[in-house]
Amino acid sequence: MSDEITGNEPGQEVARSDGSTKELRPGEWPPADVEHHLRRTDTDPKAQARAVRQVATMFMLSAIMVVLFIVAFIAIPRDAVVSIPFIGPISALNSAMGLTFGLAIFLIGAGAVHWAKKLMSNVEVVQERHPMKSTEDETELAADIYEVGKEQSTWAKFPIIRRTMLAAMALVPIPFIVSLRDLWIQPADVETPSLELRRTIWEPGMRLVTDITYQPIKADEIPTGGLVNAVPENLLEVQEDEENLNARAKAAVIVVRMLPEEIQSQQSPDGEDWGYNGILCFSKICTHVGCPIALYQQRTHLLLCPCHQSTFDLSDSAEVVFGPAYRRMPQLPIEVDDEGYLVAVSDFPEPVGPSFWEISRP
Amino acid sequence: MSTEQISGFEKKGASAATYVDERVHSNSWLSRNLNKVFPDHWSFMLGEIALYSFVVVLLSGVYLTLFYKPSVVEVIYDGPYIPLKGVTISEAYDSALAISFEVRGGLLMRQIHHWSALFFVVAIAVHMFRVFFTGAFRKPRELNWVVGMTLALMALAAGFTGYSLPDDLLSGTGLRIIEGIILAIPVIGTWLSFFVFGGEFPGVDIISRLYGIHILLVPGIIVALITVHLMMVWTQKHTQFPGPGRTDKNVVGYPLMPVYMAKAGGFFFLIFGLITIIAGIVQINPIWIFGPYTPDQVSAGTQPDWYIGWLDGALRLMPSVEWIIFGYTISLNVFIPTVVLPGLLVTAAIIYPWLEAWATGDKKEHHVLDRPRNAPTRTALGVMAITFYVVLWIGGGNDIIAVGFDLSINFMIWFLRFALIILPALAFIITKRICLSLQRRDREKLLHGRETGRILRLPTGEFIEVHEPVNSEEKALLESKPDTKPLPEPPETDSAGVRNPKYKSGRRAAGLSRFLYRDTIEKPTEAEMHHGEQAVEAEDEFEAPLLEREEAMHIAHDGSVLAKPAVDAPESATDTEDGGSDQS
Numbered sequence: 052m053s054d055e056i057t058g059n060e061p062g063q064e065v066a067r068s069d070g071s072t073k074e075l076r077p078g079e080w081p082p083a084d085v086e087h088h089l090r091r092t093d094t095d096p097k098a099q100a101r102a103v104r105q106v107a108t109m110f111m112l113s114a115i116m117v118v119l120f121i122v123a124f125i126a127i128p129r130d131a132v133v134s135i136p137f138i139g140p141i142s143a144l145n146s147a148m149g150l151t152f153g154l155a156i157f158l159i160g161a162g163a164v165h166w167a168k169k170l171m172s173n174v175e176v177v178q179e180r181h182p183m184k185s186t187e188d189e190t191e192l193a194a195d196i197y198e199v200g201k202e203q204s205t206w207a208k209f210p211i212i213r214r215t216m217l218a219a220m221a222l223v224p225i226p227f228i229v230s231l232r233d234l235w236i237q238p239a240d241v242e243t244p245s246l247e248l249r250r251t252i253w254e255p256g257m258r259l260v261t262d263i264t265y266q267p268i269k270a271d272e273i274p275t276g277g278l279v280n281a282v283p284e285n286l287l288e289v290q291e292d293e294e295n296l297n298a299r300a301k302a303a304v305i306v307v308r309m310l311p312e313e314i315q316s317q318q319s320p321d322g323e324d325w326g327y328n329g330i331l332c333f334s335k336i337c338t339h340v341g342c343p344i345a346l347y348q349q350r351t352h353l354l355l356c357p358c359h360q361s362t363f364d365l366s367d368s369a370e371v372v373f374g375p376a377y378r379r380m381p382q383l384p385i386e387v388d389d390e391g392y393l394v395a396v397s398d399f400p401e402p403v404g405p406s407f408w409e410i411s412r413p
Numbered sequence: 414m415s416t417e418q419i420s421g422f423e424k425k426g427a428s429a430a431t432y433v434d435e436r437v438h439s440n441s442w443l444s445r446n447l448n449k450v451f452p453d454h455w456s457f458m459l460g461e462i463a464l465y466s467f468v469v470v471l472l473s474g475v476y477l478t479l480f481y482k483p484s485v486v487e488v489i490y491d492g493p494y495i496p497l498k499g500v501t502i503s504e505a506y507d508s509a510l511a512i513s514f515e516v517r518g519g520l521l522m523r524q525i526h527h528w529s530a531l532f533f534v535v536a537i538a539v540h541m542f543r544v545f546f547t548g549a550f551r552k553p554r555e556l557n558w559v560v561g562m563t564l565a566l567m568a569l570a571a572g573f574t575g576y577s578l579p580d581d582l583l584s585g586t587g588l589r590i591i592e593g594i595i596l597a598i599p600v601i602g603t604w605l606s607f608f609v610f611g612g613e614f615p616g617v618d619i620i621s622r623l624y625g626i627h628i629l630l631v632p633g634i635i636v637a638l639i640t641v642h643l644m645m646v647w648t649q650k651h652t653q654f655p656g657p658g659r660t661d662k663n664v665v666g667y668p669l670m671p672v673y674m675a676k677a678g679g680f681f682f683l684i685f686g687l688i689t690i691i692a693g694i695v696q697i698n699p700i701w702i703f704g705p706y707t708p709d710q711v712s713a714g715t716q717p718d719w720y721i722g723w724l725d726g727a728l729r730l731m732p733s734v735e736w737i738i739f740g741y742t743i744s745l746n747v748f749i750p751t752v753v754l755p756g757l758l759v760t761a762a763i764i765y766p767w768l769e770a771w772a773t774g775d776k777k778e779h780h781v782l783d784r785p786r787n788a789p790t791r792t793a794l795g796v797m798a799i800t801f802y803v804v805l806w807i808g809g810g811n812d813i814i815a816v817g818f819d820l821s822i823n824f825m826i827w828f829l830r831f832a833l834i835i836l837p838a839l840a841f842i843i844t845k846r847i848c849l850s851l852q853r854r855d856r857e858k859l860l861h862g863r864e865t866g867r868i869l870r871l872p873t874g875e876f877i878e879v880h881e882p883v884n885s886e887e888k889a890l891l892e893s894k895p896d897t898k899p900l901p902e903p904p905e906t907d908s909a910g911v912r913n914p915k916y917k918s919g920r921r922a923a924g925l926s927r928f929l930y931r932d933t934i935e936k937p938t939e940a941e942m943h944h945g946e947q948a949v950e951a952e953d954e955f956e957a958p959l960l961e962r963e964e965a966m967h968i969a970h971d972g973s974v975l976a977k978p979a980v981d982a983p984e985s986a987t988d989t990e991d992g993g994s995d996q997s
């Protein structure tokens with residue numbers, strides 16, 4: 052920040068290329084050697100007076116806007132709605148406050164810029180620049196000071212101090228990093244994150260219930276071609292118990308029904324039927340990066356993820372037929388219980404949701 | 414200080430200044446800086462827009478913290494928004510709804526906050542382009558380029574963390590995707606995700622953790638970096654566009670006090686006011702419509718904010734590849750587009766100033782900006798990067814486009830995959846050509862002056878078009894073109910015949926440099942310039958008597974009369990053809 056002071060001597064003059072000279076006041080930079088355009092406000096006193104009026108008016112209007120803001124704040128009810136052309140309906144209070152407050156601020160800016168443009172000097176001036184590089188002398192002095200300091204510090208003299216200090220400095224952040232360990236407080240019954248990710252709350256005999264009314268689902272209530280969003284029957288209890296939505300984030304499923312002869316394959320290793328009369332159940336959580344999947348085309352049995360369009364063929368083990376997902380959507384083996392309600396046979400045999408490093412480890 | 418007209422108020426101010434000065438030596442600083450010169454150009458306001466919208470972000474954000482509750486404890490909604498009455502929602506969402514419907518001015522502040530955040534990110538991006546395309550990042554400003562890039566990343570971090578706070582359906586979906594991305598990081602991903610979310614997704618910690626990051630950590634870093642950024646701008650003084658009298662050794666513009674103060678200060682109010690007005694009438698992020706977040710719901714067709722959209726596009730365009738190595742899984746389909754790709758691009762952008770300096774061998778200080786056409790390779794690289802970004806961004810909306818144009822998603826994906834490779838390359842080539850042809854035109858203009866459209870017939874019967882010398886401002890602009898030459902071939906041996914150990918790497922560098930920088934239109938030499946000036950003068954001589962006569966006869970400038978035979982022209986054979994334009 053070493054800008055030189057323009058302590059011009061009184062009466063100091065600069066020459067301009069058109070032969071004229073200009074007297075500089077102390078603190079004034081020499082004008083740039085470009086044509087100086089005179090504005091109307093420079094030549095016409097009337098124009099100048101008009102500009103002055105305009106600037107003052109803007110500042111005054113700003114103050115008026117503040118008053119209007121307060122009026123709006125008090126007078127307009129919170130639930131009134133106005134419709135703004137081309138934009139649509141919006142809270143009346145909001146737009147009145149936004150307009151008055153916004154204009155109050157804007158007019159100050161408009162006044163200041165107008166003032167600068169019309170009335171303040173519009174002469175471009177020149178200031179010198181200096182290279183960023185320090186002078187030789189400065190650099191040398193800095194080096195000398197460094198040498199003196201180094202010697203006085205005994206840094207070079209006792210290497211053992213140097214080394215132990217560097218080692219200590221390298222180690223001292225470790226306690227902080229270690230303290231971050233409990234960003235996840237590991238429950239006693241959880242060994243590793245990857246085991247946790249593999250499990251859902253589905254278990255043998257657990258009923259499927261709809262995700263909104265939590266009613267158990269009778270097999271014959273599902274029409275062929277239909278799709279039902281379902282969750283495990285104890286989900287609400289678990290949610291209440293754990294006070295989080297983790298169980299839901301893994302256990303959500305979709306149940307679809309197709310004609311049994313339309314099913315080409317299922318995920319059971321030995322060709323066993325994991326469904327019931329053409330009813331199949333799959334995870335709802337995309338194996339790509341975990342969006343819940345919602346779009347199902349009953350004619351083609353394709354399940355489409357709205358996030359990045361991964362597409363899975365539910366009639367063919369939910370294999371990926373298109374899109375960035377790599378793993379198929381895990382199937383939940385189901386059957387019906389004595390009362391005819393759909394229940395899970397077991398938890399998901401394959402992990403649900405996005406892939407992770409240890410996912411294919413046994 | 415002059416003694417005329419000092420008001421009582423100013424006297425008080427002066428004694429306050431003295432009081433402070435006696436304690437912190439401030440008058441010395443003022444004497445050096447109060448009249449600091451700032452060059453004027455509309456594009457220099459882009460950084461200011463970023464700065465001012467950040468101030469607006471801070472002010473509105475502080476207001477929001479007074480009402481917002483970063484908690485996912487479940488409550489039953491009981492506010493004035495009827496469709497959600499009785500629904501179980503998180504306290505965070507509940508408080509965001511209260512800010513929108515119950516707190517007077519709350520919705521306005523929420524919308525000011527969101528709008529100004531958008532202004533902030535857009536302004537940073539455009540500011541960055543200005544800095545890039547004009548070469549403002551060159552020595553001595555490379556470090557400020559790095560500070561700027563870090564600011565840009567912080568702005569994205571601020572945007573993303575803020576987006577997640579209301580805990581509505583959109584923000585939760587965004588977080589879920591982030592979890593998927595973290596899980597895809599090899600080796601540490603699974604554990605990292607558990608540390609970030611405090612266990613499994615979504616857990617109960619993420620909102621309050623993001624809150625701390627959003628309102629303290631990221632803004633703190635941004636404030637610190639802006640301070641460094643502006644101190645560097647201050648110390649190095651602002652760059653200027655080429656023009657008469659502007660050199661690398663001076664700065665031409667208006668002094669801080671008063672003109673720049675009034676303009677820049679006023680501009681802050683303009684931006685603040687504009688954002689407030691927009692926030693008053695244009696709704697943004699209507700969280701009540703999306704509903705609360707639950708991990709098994711998603712609303713189709715929702716789009717992330719534009720600055721995240723390109724990563725979404727990258728996720729969509731990436732083919733489905735997953736490797737299993739020694740039993741461990743690497744999700745390349747997620748890891749490459751969301752971690753590797755942005756990582757590489759950001760790194761390339763950060764080190765670009767050094768890359769360019771290395772490839773051109775340019776070690777000089779630059780304070781006069783380049784016109785983009787005069788740095789064709791750089792300009793072409795920039796346009797190439799923008800094209801790449803735009804293709805990915807379109808990829809992020811491919812479903813909407815596919816539906817809109819009745820195309821299959823499959824077609825869209827393949828089309829965009831090819832486009833992602835071909836279009837940026839095309840953009841590079843075309844941009845470079847355009848730059849070079851603009852350079853050629855500049856050279857013509859500099860040599861032969863401006864074409865006037867007036868045609869003369871010479872005594873020899875030949876037709877010429879009259880040129881006028883360009884004015885001094887334009888001339889300075891045209892002459893500003895730097896002479897770029899590729900790096901020279903390194904010598905194979907030194908003068909003593911010893912083999913140059915750096916010969917090989919030097920040759921490779923020279924080869925790259927030649928490929929990138931060989932195309933340029935040479936600046937006219939002194940002799941050519943002289944020749945050109947003479948030609949223009951000669952034309953003028955031919956034309957002068959005609960113009961005089963025209964003036965004397967007050968011929969209207971419609972050109973038609975000029976076709977009459979010249980009455981008193983010395984060379985009677987000189988004639989004008991209708992040029993159709995006047996000689997202003």
Ligand code: HEM
Nearest residue numbers: 457459460461463464541549557558561562564565651652
């Ligand atoms: C928080 C965001 C940012 C703020 C508030 C900010 C603010 C400013 C301001 C006010 C200036 C001076 C006026 C101007 O040239 O526009 C400036 C200059 C500069 N900015 Fe930024 N900026 C931001 C981000 C960036 C980014 C993302 C980059 C590039 C990667 C960048 C690189 C630069 C450079 C190199 C200069 C010096 C330019 C010159 O002197 O010509 N800034 N910045």
Ligand code: FES
Nearest residue numbers: 337339340356359
């Ligand atoms: S999350 Fe389903 S395709 Fe990406």
